[in-house]
Amino acid sequence: MEIKDLKALIKLVTDTDITEFEMESAEEKIVIKRGKGQEVIHVAAPVAQAAPVSAPPVAGAAPAPAAESAAAAAADEKYDIITSPIVGTFYRSPAPDADPYLDVGSIVDKGDVFCIVEAMKLMNEIEAEFKCKVVEILKENAQPVEFGDPLFKVERL
């Protein structure tokens, strides 16, 4: 299931009085349980043999579907994925000899910079849109990234 569908599903459930929801298909099993003021969502991983179910890779310059499947593939039950808005080069620090903006475990406030993605001397500082903790850094410094590539796995705080 794609992230946006999952989001829609969660909203559907939380808009009702249902406290527990379970759904199973050939590829995945989804369980949503609601506690006091807290939602617990569990998505069982797709079976290993299955290639990403949705969206075949798209050639050319309008890569939105590929972006979603990449994000979905890297997503986990309670994590958000920060993706690249442009094709370019991923930098973890403002300069080669500077400290990285953050490391695994860093707490990032809204508006803090995650990284820079550069394309043709357009520098795009990727900023946090919510407070979170960095769980995993998904790209190496100075590596090329595609539009929509997952860059960071974060836990919303």
Next chain:
Amino acid sequence: MSSKSARKEILALFHQRGDDFVSGAQISRALGVSRTAIWKQIEALRKLGYDIEAVTSRGYRLRATPDTLLPGAIQAGLQTTLIGRDIVYLESTDSTNQHAYTLGESGAVEGTTVIADFQSGGKGRLGRRWCSPAGVNFYGSILVRPVIPSYCAPRLTFVSAVAVAEAIQASSGLPARVKWPNDVLIGGRKVAGLLNEMSAETERIHFVVFGIGVNLNMDAEQFPPDLRYPATSLRIELGRSVSRVAFARELLQQLDHWYRLYLQDGIAPVLARWQELFDLMDQQVEIETPQGPLRGVVAGLDEDGALLLRLPSGARERILAGDVRPLAGKE
């Protein structure tokens, strides 16, 4: 008499006198207006950056004609529809890009332009510095809010590169050339550096800042000794100074033209002009990419502006970031 023509006549009187004082009474007689009115116009001229000394019983003396990049001076006769409607002038700042970015975050309108006389932290790629002494050059950042998908934003790099090269040609007659993606060179020496910054989400651009530094009247000894790339200024090339105000106005007009053309017709006409201004076609170059150096022959531009490099193996490589350096000798 309008205020503007009054000021013009006052300036003419100053020029006749050279370094001498002109009394308030003399100006008043020449213009046929009261001394209070004269005083008002002197104040207005000072706001425009004219350095006018006033000494009791002697009168006024023009110490220096400004070539200060004051908004009023640049906007006088400025023919743009978007760019430079709001100009913020700073005598000193860390980085005009930084200032414009902050303005962008607080909702400044498209076309807002930040110009500084001096930058303490002028920046380049990868934390590099842009040498920014006071009183001689142009350091400016222009905020735009294009309604285009974020992944198209790197194309704007070519918009400002073409605008800067055209502005240099128009105001100096010198043959400005571009180096991929957006340095501007004269005779193989760097005369302008451009660095754009974007604030965006995946779907939507909040704003882009065009950062532009142009070496106008800098002398050779003002360049730092450890330059990464040979540099020059318009003054060094021409053997005389250029007007910073006139250059700034020309640049904003060029940017206005090329940016609106891009919004209207897409990147193709901009890239076509860029390629006319590019003289490394079919040349051997070395590119310092983030993944390491690459040598090859420049094979052209891809339709999104990526540089196509033909490697010795015959393979083609698409370059999205890196410093291009021409190698002596052809293939």
